[in-house]
Amino acid sequence: MDHLDRTLLKLLQEDGRMTVSELSKKLALSRPSVSERLLRLQEKGAITGFAARVSPAALGRNIQVIIQISELKVSPSDFDKRIVLDSDILECHRVTGTVSYILKAAVTGMDALSLLVERLMPFGNVNTSVILSSPVMNPVVLPKE
CATH class of the missing domain: 3.30.70.920 (Lrp/AsnC effector binding domain/regulation of amino acid metabolism (RAM) domain)
Known part of the structure; x- marks a missing residue:
């Protein structure tokens, strides 16, 4: 896992609704590259899903x-x-x-x-x-x- 993967994980944990386009701009990567990294992180089990945080x-x-x-x-x-x-x-x-x-x-x-x-x-x-x-x-x- 490289620096870009760690940054991607950090950004998504701070705002899980961030779009691939927004991630692309923040990481200075193309949208296909970001999408590929997201898929790879999901396949490795580092990202297990996306959900809303709800206040009980x-x-x-x-x-x-x-x-x-x-x-x-x-x-x-x-x-x-x-x-x-x-x-x-x-x-x-x-x-x-x-x-x-x-x-x-x-x-x-x-x-x-x-x-x-x-x-x-x-x-x-x-x-x-x-x-x-x-x-x-x-x-x-x-x-x-």
Whole structure:
């Protein structure tokens, strides 16, 4: 991955709606060259997709929480199948250590949080932490040089 690829990744992470023409101007490359680089980065798996970043709070989900699930009572594959169906879950990570899973969820209020915890209790021990602020969100990720 060369300097132009790293710059391309940086630009797209800062503004995913940037057109090939705009990228072409910023990189001083032809549009076909930029398109070729984009395709190559997608084929390599460096770019996995393009999506809008949506604010859960703007959609009425004012409470965001981190949930730790420990002492799993079902198999990880059973838990994985169940958790992908829960619309309150924003992220799910299977991790090492005493905790089996770390989840990020967004709910409309304390009643919704209580219901989410009740839904999760059959799968293991549930520990929740309300997110007060997020000083780092969606940082630009680039390969180490």
